[in-house]
Amino acid sequence: MNGITQFVRKSGLALVAGLLLLAGSPTQAQDAVAGKKIFEGNCAACHSLEADVVGPALKDVHKRRGNEWLVQFIKNSQAMVAAGDKDAVAIFEKFNKIPMTAFEGSLSDADINNIIAYITEASEAPSAVVAEVPAAPVAPGAQPTAAASDVAFMDLPPLVFFIIALTALVLVLVLALIYMLARLLVPMMGDSLYDEDFRESWAGRLIFLFRGDLALMTGKAKDVVHSNHDFDGIQEYDNDLPPWWKTMFYVTIVFAVGYMLHFHVLKTGALQAQEYEMEMEQAALFAALHADDPNAVTNYTVLTDQAALEAGKTIYGQNCAACHGPEGQGTVGPNLTDEYWLHGGDVNDVFKTVKYGVPSKGMVPWQGKLTKDQLLEVSSYILSLQGSNPANPKEPQGEKQ
Template identity: 75%
Template sequence: MSLIKNIFRKSSLALVAGLLLLGAPAAKAQDAVAGKAIFEGNCAACHSMDADVVGPALKDAHKRRGDEWLVKFIKNSQEMVQAGDKDAVALYEKFNKVPMPAFASSLSDEDITNVIAYIKAESDKPVAAVAETPATPTADPGVAVAPHEVAFSDLPLAVHITIALSGIIILLIIAVLVMLFRLFVPMLGDSIYDEDFRSSFAGRVLFLMRGDTTLMTGKAKDEIHSHHDFDGIQEYDNDLPPWWKTMFYVSIVFAISYMLHYHVFNTGALQAEEYEMEMEQAAILAAMTPDDPNAVTNYEVLTDAVALEAGQAIYNANCAACHGQEGQGTVGPNLTDEYWLHGGDVNDIFKTVKYGVPSKGMVPWQGKLTKDQMLEVSSYILSLQGTNPANAKEPQGEKM
């Protein structure tokens, strides 16, 4: 009889242990499901699993820091920064000193544990392998193909020979000119010093090569102008430098050509016309790029109760983590006063929501929210004006 009891007792223990083991994964999965809902409501605005957003990527965060550290950091990150925790300080410095909201008062220990369980579950998911098939380029006669750069060594042999022959011909021409110069100059003898030859262009070139800069600077005649004596200051009739006179004549020709081109024949566009053409081109480009942040919008504030309720739901799900449930401002600025960092008109707020301000930690919401949703949340934000919530953040920006 005792033998039967022992067998029964051992079997019961084994059964209980098996049920516990089977139930553990289910419990963990349930924790991860609850953690996902908490994550999406409080963390998704600033964090992603695989990429840095406002805060760091969270994949394998539990392996890098440990569960205990994560719990403390989620509860109050700034407390850890002020205490000098090196990992907390490093994250704070890396992400532009944007403080993470403290969740100690809004999330329980169980909620935080569930969020960590969700992070673990997402981190353990296998990465889906994507088979990359090389694209086969097809020639399109209507599309211009970018030129392919070819190294000099890869050019055909005929091109190399042509370049080499061209260099040899240029060197031979220079050598012949030098030989002719050395041959004929001695034959001229002292005649090269005659004033007629020396004042000629050929003579000036010859003496320039021998160090005389008269061709470039002009001749110093040292002849005093008659009746040009003022208080002992005398004016000499020296030549202007030929390069200066050449540029002066060229500028006269250019001025006449400019006047004829722009003001007589009207074949050139003046500044006003160029401005209009550039504005037309900019308008065409803006039409081709619907996500141009400089595009003009003319949205009107939504005031009906249904739109504002929808905007409030979107705000609570996506914006309250950084701006507070009542818009009082936490990480982000206070949205209930008259001061704005990026404009307080509904179109300005819409653009801020859509494109974000990544340098200050504001993430862009285009692609995550539709145009109607962004307009609803922008209108709801404007409805918070003057509500004066408790613990409101100090004003930032300019008064509107």
Template identity: 70%
Template structure:
């Protein structure tokens, strides 16, 4: 009897273990299938760890639940229009970019597999990133950083500090000597400083300027009528022009002559138009060396080979169809089969849009994910869709090219 109980107990444990093993195996298989579906339909707009066009999906099943996720994947706009607060919050947060409805393209099992994949990826432990060893002090980068660091005034070499101190002492002594001479010699002049000859001299003007007389700056007011001309009772006095005004006038004449000779006679200087053209040439040279500059000039030609277009079609279906439709008819993104373009319709403009994206409109940049050749293949394939007029095409957007 005891042996029979042990046998039943052991059998039960084996059955439970077998069921758990089968469940975990089935879940692993669902996650594998879900990964392929996720990469084919979701990676263009979603990442597990970071917000892209849509939100980061790590642990989203814990925040929302499987039932809500299934409804949102099948038709997100249906939930938004129904007033679901979570769906509306996501829609508002991500610039009201609608998520494509996958209710017709994915089965219930496909959606469940995608959710299983998200769960499996969310439960994976975070990868430990080894810290890079500290850069030795003798490294060139460290030397450049040290050279760029600001040096405090008191940390300057002693010789330089002594030079500054000596210069300050000399300036201070010069000021003291001038003040002492002024205080010594002015009283010795007595009333002679008021003589017209001395007062009209430069030294006299400086002296009286210090004492509050601004004649050196404003000129002398003679209070004498300039002539017998009478303009409706208005008469003109023969006063001096302010010396500062006359000095600036003479300086401007000299400057104008030098400017004319430098720029228009000898042509040793570049005018504004020439400077602009030279700066634009320099900017173009710099941009041509920087492959990541969105303003760099490109001169790609449209690919017409069948193999290149077939490769571009495969890349388009994998990465672009989720937002532009399998036939380029436009869903979340614009229609790519008509003559209207938002960001330019030649192969170079399309290449730049694919490479750098339009983050404000939800278009992600594909540089780093696709190679230059792949982006050119996709761009060429998009141009091959012109005039195909697929069913259900989205209305034109942008300018006609």
């Protein structure tokens, strides 16, 4: 009888434990689901699981820090920094001393624990495998699209190396020939080498250039005083200009003639206006092929209908309020309600700032996360905040517009 009783007791305990385990899994999953919503509404603007953004990457943060530490840090990170917490100070210093928004009062302990549950579950999930996309085959006769500047010097065709080597060899042979002729002719000329007429000739100056006389380059001082050029005892010599200077002057004359024939007579070259038009056409083609070009010209107009502004307000509250304040007064990010702008106050400027972000200043890009319509709605809502005069606004930043 005692054996039966013990068996029943053990079976009952096992049944209760099994029920508790079965009940615990859905609860944890529900916490993670709720935590994901809270994370996306409050944390995703500054944090990612895989990469550092405004703040650090959060993957496996539950392994690096205890839950108690994470709860306190999420509540008020600056209080921990002020208290001298080593880990909190290190994070604050590493990420450009950008203060994290304090969620004490806006999030309960249960909400914060749900966020940690979501981060834990997302960290332990297997990473998505990115399939390699095979390169598109090049059609027969089509030119590759790689820029010429992408070709390394060692990857140039053998013919190019042959031409370079041949040119260098010819230059060396010419210099060697000139040197040998000078060594042969100089002894044969004897004293006639020093005749004034020969030394003034181009050949003579070239020979003496090899012997260290720079008259070919600098000219020869005549020390002839100009007549009637005496000013307070200062006299002017009638010396020639240096030959190198005159040579450069003659070269510019030849270049000017060739320039005029090439651009204005034969018209085989494009003038600045034509080059500008061609570059604009190329830029238009580039913009058409690359929809995410940050330099592409946009001509959006501010949305004013109430439905669009309400949609923009919702997007702002979910994604922007954490850094700019719920009323746009500015916290980590700048004040959006005054007339001062860091990157332009036109709707197109705001649209591009939201879309491409300013990573160097901690502003994350929202392209890929928000559609074009959503970007325009939130940009229009931001502009509608101007002049709203919220409480405790951040000081003006940028230029007045």
